[in-house]
Amino acid sequence: MKKVLFINGSPNENGCVSIAMDEVITVLSDNGIQTEKIWLGKKAMPDCMACMKCQETGKCVFQDQVNEIASEIDEIGGIIVGSPVYYGGPNGRLTSFLDRLFFSIPDDKFNGKLGASIVSCRRGGASAAFERLNQYFLMENMHVVSSQYWNQVHGFSAEDVKKDEEGLQTMRTLGRNIVWLLKAIENGEKSNIHIPEHEEKTFTNFI
Numbered sequence: 001m002k003k004v005l006f007i008n009g010s011p012n013e014n015g016c017v018s019i020a021m022d023e024v025i026t027v028l029s030d031n032g033i034q035t036e037k038i039w040l041g042k043k044a045m046p047d048c049m050a051c052m053k054c055q056e057t058g059k060c061v062f063q064d065q066v067n068e069i070a071s072e073i074d075e076i077g078g079i080i081v082g083s084p085v086y087y088g089g090p091n092g093r094l095t096s097f098l099d100r101l102f103f104s105i106p107d108d109k110f111n112g113k114l115g116a117s118i119v120s121c122r123r124g125g126a127s128a129a130f131e132r133l134n135q136y137f138l139m140e141n142m143h144v145v146s147s148q149y150w151n152q153v154h155g156f157s158a159e160d161v162k163k164d165e166e167g168l169q170t171m172r173t174l175g176r177n178i179v180w181l182l183k184a185i186e187n188g189e190k191s192n193i194h195i196p197e198h199e200e201k202t203f204t205n206f207i
């Protein structure tokens with residue numbers, strides 16, 4: 001079965017987002033699904049310059065984890081992204097990374113993969129950040145996995161999140177839904193039910 005990639009966009013490697021992601025990862029691991037969790041670090045993150053070079057080469061001009069993920073995209077069955085809420089949205093580090101990831105990798109490579117967003121806030125703005133992050137999946141023929149509530153936890157520190165029982169339960173439920181869908185997709189492939197092939201995209205700029 002393909003692995004599930006977790007991208008932690010928080011500058012705090014072991015902070016609130018990480019605790020929430022680990023709750024999902026435990027469920028996946030318990031069910032035999034391989035996971036990889038990457039952290040985007042604390043250094044300034046390059047954003048997309050719209051240079052369009054990736055459209056010729058399939059690679060981002062910035063040599064970082066974007067191109068590492070691109071090289072293993074066929075082995076990935078699901079992408080889970082996690083962000084702290086900054087001023088009611090996802091943090092810039094993560095969106096700068098995801099803009100380049102989703103723009104530089106050919107669209108058909110994402111077709112049929114699972115996607116989910118996880119957000120952590122002290123108090124408010126979680127649903128706006130969550131909706132923003134889901135936009136990446138929703139225009140790439142990916143399938144956004146749901147849970148019993150929006151995928152959010154609350155806390156200012158990792159210790160706070162460990163006390164957010166409903167938030168952590170939401171993460172475990174998300175994990176079980178990911179497991180079920182990955183198994184359903186794999187068994188579908190074995191039963192000749194394949195991920196749909198799509199028409200070449202029309203690109204019209206409204207004219």
Ligand SMILES: Cc1cc2nc3c(=O)[nH]c(=O)nc-3n(C[C@H](O)[C@H](O)[C@H](O)COP(=O)(O)O)c2cc1C
Nearest residue numbers: 010015016017084085086087088121122123124156
């Ligand atoms: C620049 C900045 C902006 C923030 N904006 C919000 C916000 O709008 N709403 C909120 O509830 N918490 C806000 N917070 C708090 C973080 O979202 C919260 O502590 C989060 O759980 C941290 O996750 P992490 O430990 O994984 O980095 C902000 C924190 C920072 C540093």
